[in-house]
Amino acid sequence: MTRINGYVVFYLVLFYFSIFHLIFPPIVYADDDYSFDLEAFEKKPLEWGGYLELKWEHMNLNRDGAFYLLNSYEEPRETLNRLGTTLQFDGRFQKEKISANWVLQASAWQDEVDSDETTDVFEAFVSYKPTPPATLNIGKKTYKWGKGYAWNPVGVIERPKDPNNPEEALEGFTGAEIDMVKSFSGSLQTVALTTVFIPVTEKVNDDLGKDTGNNFAAKLYLLYKDTDIDLIWFEGNSRPTKYGIDFAKNLATNFEIHGELVYIPEQEKKVLSSDGSIETRKIVDTSYLLGLRYLTESDLTTIIEFYHNDAGYTEAEVDRFFQFFDDAYDVFNTTGSDALLKKAQNLNKGGYDRPQAWRNYLYLKTTQKDPFNLLYTTAGLTAIINIEDKSYSISPEITYTGFTNWECRLRFTYLDGSSLTEYGEKQNESKSELRVRFFF
């Protein structure tokens, strides 16, 4: 076990920032020096890029929180400092109508308790475009369907995204895709059909669903009367059949609305029954999201989304889980036996620890561009509220992108809620995070 002094890390990062200006001094040009060397931007067959990230996190742990104690009941701590780094490498090699595309990511982190490192192929696919309207893709590719910013109930073939970092890259699935698009003049401006085949075997795409077999998904996109409309369908052996629809529209030059709805006739849901056993129920799942984006004259952007997760846990189901955990923890404290806690852990991993595993949420994100005339600075505030139990997380942050190809983000997250609520029982009470990225 390696211990890191959090303060040492903090001051190292501060030092890193302090020498930033020395290493990368702002370049001052003479007025009207508008040179443009186009040769530097000539197209090359091989193009690549990516970023290198360094992240420091300081967490004040919720020593009374069920979700924290479930994982750390043997040695609960007050705080945790974590240092992590990520390298993402993406690129494309193109020869005429065929291109090879990839997104690779390697990351490692270490804190006072544990460490880990991973290497993932997020995307690796070959693309063939015989004509602009048609594309054939074969390989591993990420699909992000839906119009929601924080959540996508219609994302039928994607991994769940983190609402605190919804713009991060996600790992895809291996399969084949045919994409066709046709443009028209008139009210119906565009029609596009995307069809995807994803097989699941014991070695390929085994995390798409529990059963092996073939899976098909399709998305029909329409741009009709200046409104984006998607009709989505999923059928296969590994996940239940899903039907989805979404839309997005600009109502004004500064105002956009969007929505999503998915209908799943037979959705499986694991719950803790009253006798303490784990029960798998089949429910009809109709989940939906409604959202808007609004920009004020002072460049304040606000995103608000309401998400109803029909497969989420009810208040009674959540109370039962927390009660089960309390009993298991009492047994552990009095007898030293963690058998019941292990069972609670399994149940937690089976569904209760999913992000936004409850039923109704409100998401609010406001960002102010260039506050106090500080160019390339963005101040933001993100709040995720569990409407039913009134618990929430709130994250003020500030991002600076003034140095070319560098991005620095400082974020603080505070979680609050009474006992037996989602954010009141989470692992952290608060978290400070400093993230620096260098793009190349």
Next chain:
Amino acid sequence: MKSVSDGNTDWEPNEMMSKQIVTGYRVLAVSFYFVFPLFFAMPAIAMDGNAILMQVDKNLQPESYEMYRKLINIEPDGDKKEFVLYSVKKGQEKMVALFLSPASEKGRSTLRLGENMWLYIPSVGKPIRITSLQSVVGGVFNNSDILRLDYSTEYHVKSIQENENHYLLELKAKTAFIAYDRLKMLVDKERMVPTTIECYTASNMLIKTLYYKQSKDFGNGIIRPSVLETDSPLYKGYKSVMIYAKINRKELADEIFSLNYLPKVAELR
């Protein structure tokens, strides 16, 4: 109110008024004999203005083309941030722009179809709707400046005045979805390209001023300003510049201007 200036010719509002071609006083003064033809004369004036505007559009950019631009945001202390974009446009309402530089923005692309705009960020993996008043690059240029369609597509000429060297066109947005409600465009009579454009809100607030500079021969008969500068009373001391390096006529399929094609725009080059 700020005057529109091209350096030599100041256009004061009072002078503009005195040069008004048709005024209410004249209408009252003419006899019934002159009223009837006047009904035909007024549309003719409007047509002239719109014809000038269409000629301006034609001189600024071909109907279907590709081009390279550099955007520079300049801070009051002289610090600069640069972006390089590859853009293609077809017809009157289809345009795509792809970021080539800096590395932090590389691969981002934006699409405009009439009044609809989308931004595609590779890591996000899907196009998201954006609005014309937002800015994907920061600085003074907003999305409608970067994905600008023909002026005649978005505006009609409300009035026209002229002096020896310039026309002054007052333009009114055709719909409420246009970023600027009104424009005052000063047009060089000889080259028939704009020199200065003032952009106003519906409440008559000046949002920004655009300055077209440095005429350049881009080949294939395209002679137009190669630099577009802008400043804004909302961003005091800041300036943004757009430099045009290459404009080529290019035949493009309609399907290139679709959400599904946005992740593949780089392959057009």
